[in-house]
Amino acid sequence: MGIKGLLRNIKATDRQVHVSELKDKRVGVDSYCWLHKAILTCAIELVHQKPTRKYIDYMISKVNLLLRAGCIPIMIFDGRDIPLKEETNKGRADHRSRSLQRGLQLYRCGDREGAVPFLAQGVPITTEMAYTVIQELRRMGVTCIVAPYEADAQLAFLAREKYIDVVITEDSDLLVYGTPVVWYKLDRQGYAIEQRYDEARKHLASAAGYENFEYIQFISLCILSGCDYLSSLNGIGIRKASKLVTKFSNINEIVSALAADEKSSHPKELLEKYALDFEKAMYCFLHHIVYDPETKSTSHFTPLASKSHKDSLIGNIFDAEMSKAICEDATIDPINLTPYKSLKNESQKITNFFHHQSTCEERIISKIHKTVRKRSLQEIIECQTDGKSVASTRESTESKSRVKVVSRFFAMPREAVANTIEPPCSQSPDLSVRSYTIIMDDCIPSPTLPETQAYTTDTLPDSQPSVISLDTSVEISTGGHSNECVNSTVQKIARYVGCRNTRSNASAKSGKILSVKSVDEIAEIIENSG
Structure with a gap:
C-alpha cells in the first residue's frame, strides 16, 4: 500500500515522537489502517459468524490514546474506489481469497495462532463495519468524515487547508500528496515515527545529487517507483527514479531515454503504454475528489485548469446534498449510494463473502456450524x-x-x-x-x-x-x-x-x-x- 520503497529510502529523516506532542492539535487518522489491525483481534469470530465488537473496542482504545494526550482526533474513513484502481483492487481481492484459504487450512490443522494473520487478511472490511465504528465514535463526541473516495487524498486535503495539523496513517501516499507532517507506526504506548514532507523530498533529492525536488518531480519519481495506480517498470526503484526526474522534464523524455538505452529490456510498445498510464496516475494524484467540510461539497484536490474532468479515472463529483449525506452525516453508504441497512446480518454478509471465495473443500468447513444440530x-x-x-x-x-x-x-x-x-x-x-x-x-x-x-x-x-x-x-x-x-x-x-x-x-x-x-x-x- 503506497509508494514502493519510499519509507525505506527516507528512513534517515525518521524522528521518534510521542502523542504527548499532539496536545491541543487536530489529528487526522486514516481509520481503515486501524481497522485492518483491529480485525486481528476478532478474525476467528468473524469467520465463524459470531457477533463481536472487538474491532470496535480496538478502535475506541486507539482513539482514547489520542484523547488522553489532549489532542482532537478527526477520523477519516474510505469511501468509493476510484475507477483507475480497478486492477489493483482485483489483485487485492485475489490475495484476500488466498489468505482466507491458507488461514482456514492452518485453523483446520489446529494452528489457531498461525491462522489468525491469514484470516485477518481475508476478512473484507465492509462499509457496515465502518458505520458501526462511526456511530460509536460519534457517541464519544469524535468527529468522523467519510471520504467520497480514498482517505489518503482526503487527509492530505484537510492538512493542506489547515483543518488538521498531523496525519496518522500507514500509507506512504500521504507524502506524495504533499502532507506536511505524517506519523507512522503508532504503538500502544503512544510512540510513532514522524516524517515531514519537506525533509523527505530534500533527502531524496540530495541522494540523487540534486538540491531539492519540485512538487511535480516528487510525484513523478513516486509514480515511477511503483504506486497503487501503476506498477513500476522492471529495474526502476526510488533511486533510479530520482535520477531520471533530475535529468528529464517529463515522462515522454524518460521513456525515450529508456528506449534508447542499450541495456534496457523494455519493448517500445510497453514503454508507449507505460507513458499513457503514467499520465493517468499523475492525473489521479493531482485531481482526486475530496470533501470540503467548510463548503459542504466535493471538489478536486487540485482544481482543473479546464473542464476536463475524467470520471473514468477518478469517479464523479457528487451534488451538495449527496456529498453531505455521505461524507459528513454518514447516512448514505458510499458504495451503493443508499441508506445504511440494519447491521443485524453483518456476520452473515462476511460469511457470504467467505462462502463465495472458498473452494469446495473450504466451504465444508465454513458451513460446518450449520450442520451440527443442537444437542442435549x-x-x-x-x-x-x-x-x-x-x-x-x-x-x-x-x-x-x-x-x-x-x-x-x-x-x-x-x-x-x-x-x-x-x-x-x-x-x-x-x-x-x-x-x-x-x-x-x-x-x-x-x-x-x-x-x-x-x-x-x-x-x-x-x-x-x-x-x-x-x-x-x-x-x-x-x-x-x-x-x-x-x-x-x-x-x-x-x-x-x-x-x-x-x-x-x-x-x-x-x-x-x-x-x-x-x-x-x-x-x-x-x-x-x-
Whole structure:
C-alpha cells in the first residue's frame, strides 16, 4: 500500500515522537489502517459468524490514546474506489481469497495462532463495519468524515487547508500528496515515527545529487517507483527514479531515454503504454475528489485548469446534498449510494463473502456450524469419539448441581442439570475457590474446526464442579482469593480427568491450564477407573 520503497529510502529523516506532542492539535487518522489491525483481534469470530465488537473496542482504545494526550482526533474513513484502481483492487481481492484459504487450512490443522494473520487478511472490511465504528465514535463526541473516495487524498486535503495539523496513517501516499507532517507506526504506548514532507523530498533529492525536488518531480519519481495506480517498470526503484526526474522534464523524455538505452529490456510498445498510464496516475494524484467540510461539497484536490474532468479515472463529483449525506452525516453508504441497512446480518454478509471465495473443500468447513444440530448436555457428555463412548461423569451420592452452560449447541446460555462427579479425594474442597471454568474442544467428524464448549459452576464451595472431558484440552480457571490450597484443588481435578501435563500459577487472577495428550487417553483413564 503506497509508494514502493519510499519509507525505506527516507528512513534517515525518521524522528521518534510521542502523542504527548499532539496536545491541543487536530489529528487526522486514516481509520481503515486501524481497522485492518483491529480485525486481528476478532478474525476467528468473524469467520465463524459470531457477533463481536472487538474491532470496535480496538478502535475506541486507539482513539482514547489520542484523547488522553489532549489532542482532537478527526477520523477519516474510505469511501468509493476510484475507477483507475480497478486492477489493483482485483489483485487485492485475489490475495484476500488466498489468505482466507491458507488461514482456514492452518485453523483446520489446529494452528489457531498461525491462522489468525491469514484470516485477518481475508476478512473484507465492509462499509457496515465502518458505520458501526462511526456511530460509536460519534457517541464519544469524535468527529468522523467519510471520504467520497480514498482517505489518503482526503487527509492530505484537510492538512493542506489547515483543518488538521498531523496525519496518522500507514500509507506512504500521504507524502506524495504533499502532507506536511505524517506519523507512522503508532504503538500502544503512544510512540510513532514522524516524517515531514519537506525533509523527505530534500533527502531524496540530495541522494540523487540534486538540491531539492519540485512538487511535480516528487510525484513523478513516486509514480515511477511503483504506486497503487501503476506498477513500476522492471529495474526502476526510488533511486533510479530520482535520477531520471533530475535529468528529464517529463515522462515522454524518460521513456525515450529508456528506449534508447542499450541495456534496457523494455519493448517500445510497453514503454508507449507505460507513458499513457503514467499520465493517468499523475492525473489521479493531482485531481482526486475530496470533501470540503467548510463548503459542504466535493471538489478536486487540485482544481482543473479546464473542464476536463475524467470520471473514468477518478469517479464523479457528487451534488451538495449527496456529498453531505455521505461524507459528513454518514447516512448514505458510499458504495451503493443508499441508506445504511440494519447491521443485524453483518456476520452473515462476511460469511457470504467467505462462502463465495472458498473452494469446495473450504466451504465444508465454513458451513460446518450449520450442520451440527443442537444437542442435549447428556449427548455431549456421552460423545462418541473414535468408536469409543466417553462417559465423562460418574454417579455420585452428592446432590445434583446447577451448571451454567455456554455453548453454540444451545440457542442461549441457560441452566442445565448434570450429575456431579465423584470427589477426587476425601478432603473438603478449597473454600477460596469461587468458580471453575472448564473449556474443552468438541468432537466433530473430519473435517473439523476446534469448537469450544464452556461450563461454569458458580455454586462452589457448596458442591463439587462438574468436569466434562471431550477432546484434547481442559482449561480450569480459578477465581476468588488465592492461597496455597488453590493449586492443590487444581491438581486433584487434573488427576481425576487424566491430565498428563499441568501448569499452575500462584497468581490470584491467573488461570490454571491443564492439558491432555489425546482423546484415547481420556477414554482409557475413565474406563479403567470403573
